[in-house]
Amino acid sequence: MTRARFLGIDWGTTHRRAMLLGPDGELLDLRRDEEGSLACRGRFRAALQDLLRAWPAAGDAPVVMAGMVGSALGWQEVPYLDAALPLQRLAQHLVPVADAPAGARWFIVPGLCWRGAQGRADVMRGEETQLLGAAALGVGEGWIVLPGTHSKWVLLQRGAVAALRTCMTGELFAALRERGTLAPLMAEPSLDADADFDRGVQALGDEELGHALFGARARVVGAGAPAAGTAEYVSGLLMAAEWRDALRRGLPPGQPVRLLGEPALAARHARCARHFGCRTERLDPQAAQLAAWRAFHDHLSVLP
Amino acid sequence: MTRARFLGIDWGTTHRRAMLLGPDGELLDLRRDEEGSLACRGRFRAALQDLLRAWPAAGDAPVVMAGMVGSALGWQEVPYLDAALPLQRLAQHLVPVADAPAGARWFIVPGLCWRGAQGRADVMRGEETQLLGAAALGVGEGWIVLPGTHSKWVLLQRGAVAALRTCMTGELFAALRERGTLAPLMAEPSLDADADFDRGVQALGDEELGHALFGARARVVGAGAPAAGTAEYVSGLLMAAEWRDALRRGLPPGQPVRLLGEPALAARHARCARHFGCRTERLDPQAAQLAAWRAFHDHLSVLP
Numbered sequence: 001m002t003r004a005r006f007l008g009i010d011w012g013t014t015h016r017r018a019m020l021l022g023p024d025g026e027l028l029d030l031r032r033d034e035e036g037s038l039a040c041r042g043r044f045r046a047a048l049q050d051l052l053r054a055w056p057a058a059g060d061a062p063v064v065m066a067g068m069v070g071s072a073l074g075w076q077e078v079p080y081l082d083a084a085l086p087l088q089r090l091a092q093h094l095v096p097v098a099d100a101p102a103g104a105r106w107f108i109v110p111g112l113c114w115r116g117a118q119g120r121a122d123v124m125r126g127e128e129t130q131l132l133g134a135a136a137l138g139v140g141e142g143w144i145v146l147p148g149t150h151s152k153w154v155l156l157q158r159g160a161v162a163a164l165r166t167c168m169t170g171e172l173f174a175a176l177r178e179r180g181t182l183a184p185l186m187a188e189p190s191l192d193a194d195a196d197f198d199r200g201v202q203a204l205g206d207e208e209l210g211h212a213l214f215g216a217r218a219r220v221v222g223a224g225a226p227a228a229g230t231a232e233y234v235s236g237l238l239m240a241a242e243w244r245d246a247l248r249r250g251l252p253p254g255q256p257v258r259l260l261g262e263p264a265l266a267a268r269h270a271r272c273a274r275h276f277g278c279r280t281e282r283l284d285p286q287a288a289q290l291a292a293w294r295a296f297h298d299h300l301s302v303l304p
Numbered sequence: 305m306t307r308a309r310f311l312g313i314d315w316g317t318t319h320r321r322a323m324l325l326g327p328d329g330e331l332l333d334l335r336r337d338e339e340g341s342l343a344c345r346g347r348f349r350a351a352l353q354d355l356l357r358a359w360p361a362a363g364d365a366p367v368v369m370a371g372m373v374g375s376a377l378g379w380q381e382v383p384y385l386d387a388a389l390p391l392q393r394l395a396q397h398l399v400p401v402a403d404a405p406a407g408a409r410w411f412i413v414p415g416l417c418w419r420g421a422q423g424r425a426d427v428m429r430g431e432e433t434q435l436l437g438a439a440a441l442g443v444g445e446g447w448i449v450l451p452g453t454h455s456k457w458v459l460l461q462r463g464a465v466a467a468l469r470t471c472m473t474g475e476l477f478a479a480l481r482e483r484g485t486l487a488p489l490m491a492e493p494s495l496d497a498d499a500d501f502d503r504g505v506q507a508l509g510d511e512e513l514g515h516a517l518f519g520a521r522a523r524v525v526g527a528g529a530p531a532a533g534t535a536e537y538v539s540g541l542l543m544a545a546e547w548r549d550a551l552r553r554g555l556p557p558g559q560p561v562r563l564l565g566e567p568a569l570a571a572r573h574a575r576c577a578r579h580f581g582c583r584t585e586r587l588d589p590q591a592a593q594l595a596a597w598r599a600f601h602d603h604l605s606v607l608p
Contacts, residue, residue, distance in 0.1 A: 072525070073488075080526065113526045120519070121526030150485070150518060166522065167514040168485070175479040181454070181472070184377075208549035209513045210471040210542065214454060215424070218470065221376070222384065222417045222425030238514065245512035 004028055004061045006300070008293030009048075011069035012126055013037050013149060017289070018051060020058055025294040028057060037068040037075075044075035045099060048106070062105035064094060064296045067126030070108040080113035080123055083161040087132040087140075091299035105300070114164035122164040127152050130260055133288030135159045136295050143251060144258040144283070147265040149174070151242055167245070169238045176234060181217055185230035196229030197268060200236020201275045209241050239272045247276060256281045260288055308332055308365040310604070312597030313352075315373035316430055317341050317453060321593070322355060324362055329598040332361060341372040341379075348379035349403060352410070366409035368398060368600045371430030374412040384417035384427055387465040391436040391444075395603035409604070418468035426468040431456050434564055437596030438587055439463045447555060448562040448587070451569040453478070455546055471549070473542045480538060485521055489534035500533030501572060504540020505579045513545050543576045551580060560585045564592060 006021040014036040020028045031051070040047040052058050070078035078095045085093070094107035111125030127146050131154060134144060140159035146152040149170035155163035177186045190196045203219075204212050216234050219225040247253065256279040259266040263282075270280045310325040318340035324332040335355070344351040352369075356362050374382035382399045389397070398411035415429030431450045435458060438448060444463035450456040453474035459467035481490045494500045507523075508516050520538050523529040551557065560583040563570040567586075574584045 115527070119527055120523075122518070122522045123526040165515055166518040167512070168518045169514055171484050172476075172514060172517075175482075175484060178479075180475050180479060206552075208471070208545055208552075210473055210476060210545050211469055211549060213476075214426070214470040214472045218426045219424075222427040223419070223423055241512050241514050245515060248510075248512075 002028055002057065003059055004057045006293060006297035007052075007058050007061050007063045008289070008296065009051075009063065009065045009069070010067055010126060010129065010289060011037060011065045011074075012067040014039075016040075016047075016051075018055075019290060019293055020055065020061075021290075021293055021297050025297050027290055029055070031055070037071070037073060040075075041073070044069065060104065062107065062297075062300050064107045064109060064293065064300075065097075066109040066129035066292075070095070070111060071125055076108060078108045078110045081110045081128075083112040083114035083164060085112070086158070086160045087128065087135045088159055088295070090128060090132050091296050094296070094299075107296075109296075112161055112164075114161055116163075122166050124152055124154075124164065124166070127154070128161075129292045130285065130288050131156065131161065132295055133290065133292030134258070134260060134283055136291040137283070137288060139258060139283060142255060142258065143246075144260050145242075145269060147259070147261040147269055153242070153246060165245070165249075167238075167242045169242060173231075173235060173238055176213065177231060182213070182230065182234060185217060185220055185227045186234060188227040188230060190229035190232045192229065193232045194271065196232035197236040197271065198275070199229075200233035200238075201240040201272050202236075203233070204237050204240040204244065206244075209237070212237050212241075235268065236272070239268060240275070243272055243276045243278065247278075251278070253277050254279070258283050260285055306332055306361070307363055308361050310597060310601035311356075311362050311365050311367045312593070312600065313355075313367065313369045313373070314371050314430060314433065314593060315341060315369050315378070316371040318343075320344075320351075320355075322359075323594060323597055324359065324365075325594075325597055325601050329601050331594055333359070335359070341375070341377060344379075345377070348373065364408065366411065366604050368411045368413060368597065368604075369401075370413040370433035370596075374399070374415060375429055380412060382412045382414045384429075385414045385432075387416040387418035387468060389416070390462070390464045391432065391439045392463055392599070394432060394436050395600050398600070398603075411600075413600075416465055416468075418465055420467070426470050428456055428458075428465075428468065428470070431458070432465075433596045434589065434592050435460065435465065436599055437592030437594065438562070438564060440595040440599050441587070441592060443562060443587065446559060446562065447550075448564050449546075449573060451563070451565040451573055457546070457550060469549070469553075471546045473546060477535075477539060477542055480517070481535060486517070486534065486538060489521060489524055489531045490538060492531040492534060494533035494536045496533065497536045498575065500536035501540040501575065502579070503533075504537035504542075505544040505576050506540075507537070508541050508544040508548065510548075513541070516541050516545075539572065540576070543572060544579070547576055547580045547582065551582075555582070557581050558583070562587050565589055 010017040097106040100106040151167045153165040260283045314321040401410040404410040455471045457469040564587045
């Protein structure tokens, strides 16, 4: 058994994704479970110890954790860093876990807070680590979209976050699917997911989102469209609202937008982008995550 | 005890509001309970009979019901009428309840379906009755907003619905307050509800709604605003999106918009409208409802 030298955990709201790295920063093993921050409230330390016990190779390697684990609803609230910080310097700001056992080297990665004009602000936790990985892979300029519960639109300039816009796309989708007027329609399985998604993208047009969403019901009960595929249609509406917003704010259509996230969500974004005449390029989210953990591993390895 | 001649029930998704009318169309009594369509699924007949038993004055007066009671999720699905129908002719289209007891005169008011360009459609159930009442009170022209779970923007022309736009404002608000990222913040009571609401209205600006909503969190965790009043702030964002949309679609700012709904919601709309430089006038929702029941009462009274 190769002895691990580093354990990185992307500890989000609903999932926990861990990667174990060897002496040369090589990936030894990886695990994913549903022990997200919401599920672990009040028992983070035990949840980490359970993971370590089930993974003997981890030994006493340093542990670096990113994501909602560092929020007020997580294990230990870690203040945001200013988004102007070059991502490569994130490792210098790792925050030790206060209630770690004696001798344990457990750290949390701070999130970033971006401040715009007129007192506006936007925040991220976890994505800064993926962006560090992207930067380490050579992507330090241009727009990157990190889709998810909270979709993050990030403009990188010289390896730092120059602009940040969060859209609640995934959360709105989940809330609408769970209960309310659209929920019964969204439970009807789609017969052609791409076509239904495209219909939603096209239907947004210049409609206000709150009206377009009701349209997902009106088109069925009023205009006789089939209920099947309403979830995909709503997904199309929500995602189109993101792209419309980006273009309204000056996203240059010719410049490719990088997509950094789950393949299924990234594929939908690529589809939506084509509708708006935009080009996309996919970044491998696992490769970016691994590159970020390597950067932290390298930093911790050279410490005295 | 004056013997009632008419019972009108606004039977919505969550509430049931009943009005008992005398021989001259005068209001004898009124009741409101939480026996909405969702709560009464599968037992509408019993729910109506319970109401009648507790209300002896109702006797065997005809019963006219409007709202979600006539939807696919209600008692009996009643097809929508074309919105071009003059509201005054609604009474000619009352649909008898199929499983009414022998001799009982129970009817459901059909909703309206409005069809726009490019196959677009929008629908209402219940609001057509309130609009009939407004028309009977002399308001047969201009824009009327009926706020609620689904906010309805209606353009009346010559006593008929010439345009209809529904916004899911109330439903989105409820969904966000119930769970998810904003829910804990929205539970913090406001210290100055008007000021917090105004902040939300102003914060929308030209932002895409899905981004502006996340801003309700970012301003607290990122920019240090207090969490108190986040619910009012979100309410301001959502309502401002309605007004922004209406103005973008050509609502003439000089023309007063009538507000027909609960006083608290109507007051918020009036506040929001002022921010956009629009004038509003409030219609009394109970007076409109009563006027509509009178119109149905008059129609049924002259039947053989």
